[in-house]
Every structure is written in structure tokens, then in C-alpha cells.
């Protein structure tokens with residue numbers, strides 16, 4: 001007789017007590033969907049962002065699929081990162097699930113969303129190209145208040161599929177500005193200016209960095225992070241987010 005592994009028994013018991021449910025409609029997930037955040041109906045309501053997009057910021061943009069193209073904003077004011085890509089549009093089931101994770105502290109929701117992004121990312125970025133994965137940091141006061149950094153939870157799932165290390169200490173949020181909610185593009189830019197810094201003694205010389213965040217709104221936060229990383233010698237910064245507003 002072959003005895004099942006302890007961890008296997010434990011996960012079977014956990015699955016009995018906490019059966020895998022769709023994060024938004026609560027439907028019981030089938031065996032092949034159980035590590036996914038959504039049932040197939042809710043998943044079908046997500047607007048996944050696919051090519052053609054702006055080569056730099058990832059904004060959905062009409063044109064031929066493989067053409068290099070820049071949106072108006074990237075022409076007027078090119079970002080310091082090389083490319084930003086988001087999995088889906090920030091609405092419907094994806095928005096609801098991100099809120100559940102971020103504002104209600106539902107950690108398994110975050111892990112499942114991160115796993116979903118990790119499976120999707122190969123469609124648009126080449127993970128082996130990066131030397132390190134960095135989550136967008138929270139200021140210490142915000143981290144104490146929330147109890148976790150949502151970007152770090154997501155970054156760990158990308159690390160799991162890529163065997164690239166997550167470095168959560170290199171980039172720091174050194175100033176907590178006013179909340180970004182309700183601010184326009186220019187105000188957001190001004191509000192985050194100079195609020196990120198790279199830890200002293202850190203050498204980013206020539207490194208290619210994948211910066212991970214939950215939502216890309218106007219891009220001001222990740223622009224500011226990329227400025228700080230490039231200033232310390234990073235050769236390239238790419239940005240990956242779950243959703244784009």
C-alpha cells in the first residue's frame with residue numbers, strides 16, 4: 001500500500017473545509033480551474049489586453065500587431081521604463097478581485113491573481129531576460145496600516161515560475177505623499193516626485209529589472225520608481241501590472 005504524502009493529505013483536508021470558489025461570484029471551481037481566481041463565466045468577462053498596444057506604455061492602440069508604435073503621451077513625454085504591460089482592463093471581475101485582495105486583505109485571492117498573471121506574462125514579456133523582480137514598495141506607515149504589500153504578493157508568484165529572485169528591499173518609498181485617488185495626471189506626477197529611492201550601497205549596475213505593481217493608472221508611480229532605479233545604474237526597467245485603468 002502506498003501512503004499519500006502528509007502535505008497532500010493536508011491540502012485535501014483544506015480543500016474540503018475551504019473549497020476553491022470563484023473570487024467574484026462564489027461558484028465552486030472545477031478540478032482544472034481550482035488554482036484559478038475565476039470561474040469560466042467570470043473569466044470570460046475580463047478584458048484581457050492583447051496586441052496591438054503602445055510599444056512603451058502598453059496602452060491598447062490600433063495598428064498592425066508587430067509594428068512599433070507610440071501613443072500620444074509617450075511621444076510627448078517618453079517614460080523612463082522600456083515597456084509596461086498589464087494583464088487586463090481594471091473593471092468587472094478583475095477590479096472586484098483586486099479590491100478583495102488589496103482592501104479586504106484576502107491573501108489567497110492575491111496569490112491566485114498573481115498565479116494567473118504569471119501564466120499570462122509570457123505572452124508579452126520574456127522572463128529569463130530579467131536579473132531581478134522588484135515590487136513597487138509601500139511607505140513604512142502604509143505597510144503597517146495595510147499589513148502587507150500587495151505588489152510583493154504578486155511579485156512572488158512571478159518569481160515562482162521564473163526562478164528569478166524577488167528583491168523587496170532595494171527600492172524604498174521614502175516619502176508618503178497625499179493619496180493619488182482623485183488627482184489628475186499632472187498632480188499625480190507632482191505628488192510622487194522624489195518619493196522613491198534605492199537603498200544605499202545597492203549596486204544596480206547594468207541590471208534588467210522587472211517592476212511589479214497591482215494597477216497601472218496614469219503610470220506616475222512606476223515612472224518615478226524607474227527614474228530612481230535608472231539613476232542607480234539599472235540598464236532597463238520593465239513594468240508588469242495585473243490591471244490597467
Ligand SMILES: [Zn+2]
Pocket residue numbers: 022023024025026027038039040041042043
Ligand atoms: Zn465566477
Ligand SMILES: [Zn+2]
Pocket residue numbers: 054055056057058059070071072073074
Ligand atoms: Zn504609450
